[in-house]
Amino acid sequence: MKKLIGIMAAAAAVLSTAAAQNNFSDAAQAPVVANPTTVLKNFDIQRIGPVLTELGVTWQTVTASDGTNAVVANYAGVINFYMQPTACQSVGGSNCVGLLIFSPYEGSANPQTVRAFNDRYPFTRTTLDASGGAFITRYDIADYGVPRGNVAHSITNFLTLANRFQSELSSASQTVSLEGYADDLAASSLNLVGLKNLTGETAHASLPNERHQQSFDEATDNIVRLIADKSLPRNKIKNLK
Numbered sequence: 001m002k003k004l005i006g007i008m009a010a011a012a013a014v015l016s017t018a019a020a021q022n023n024f025s026d027a028a029q030a031p032v033v034a035n036p037t038t039v040l041k042n043f044d045i046q047r048i049g050p051v052l053t054e055l056g057v058t059w060q061t062v063t064a065s066d067g068t069n070a071v072v073a074n075y076a077g078v079i080n081f082y083m084q085p086t087a088c089q090s091v092g093g094s095n096c097v098g099l100l101i102f103s104p105y106e107g108s109a110n111p112q113t114v115r116a117f118n119d120r121y122p123f124t125r126t127t128l129d130a131s132g133g134a135f136i137t138r139y140d141i142a143d144y145g146v147p148r149g150n151v152a153h154s155i156t157n158f159l160t161l162a163n164r165f166q167s168e169l170s171s172a173s174q175t176v177s178l179e180g181y182a183d184d185l186a187a188s189s190l191n192l193v194g195l196k197n198l199t200g201e202t203a204h205a206s207l208p209n210e211r212h213q214q215s216f217d218e219a220t221d222n223i224v225r226l227i228a229d230k231s232l233p234r235n236k237i238k239n240l241k
Helices: 002-015 021-027 045-054 111-120 148-171 178-187 192-199 208-228
Strands: 058-063 069-075 079-090 094-105 125-128 134-141
Touching (some): 045 058, 045 069, 079 148, 094 148, 111 148, 134 148
Antiparallel strands (some): 058 069, 069 079, 079 094, 094 134
16 A cells, blocks of 8 residues: 555656646536436446546546556645545456545644544544644445446545645644644534524525535534434443453
């Protein structure tokens, strides 16, 4: 995996473009892909590659020394990310029904910010790497097929959160404290509560990606509310002695 990441990192430098940061939000509104209800039987590169192209993603295939294929990609000149087909059922690494998507960030990442972001958004996972940087990941499954449109929206929603994660890592201080954690956790939302307070209404989300992004921001609050309901069943922690 380290060799693969090294190869992909080198290729990412070639793929990066000079597009401005503020173009990202417009591009991330999930351009409609052709035949969105057509079912992809797996996540093999020849199937997901055309979806990436329709989304305006610059990408290429890379091969590690062990023969493993992956995609290195760049979106809007802003986010470098990688896609690794997994759970392959055929010899030679084909008919892969799992897809690992990840985007790494170099530099000194504040562990508090990484943890707060991870706790806020269940759609992705964020964690520190061994060098002190961080990465964001997403894992999709296509055991019985998945529509092209779902693949496209999974990718664009991942990229929206990857862009948001990058912004929060860049703006975070290196202070670690309980108070700072609460601030970071609150900052991970898009001021949805503030919008409600100002307008008295819930923001209307018209596009599928917008609806999901709104749900991302509401997810933790929904979980906390349900956990607080003492009438709901719980799983028991059985400590071994």
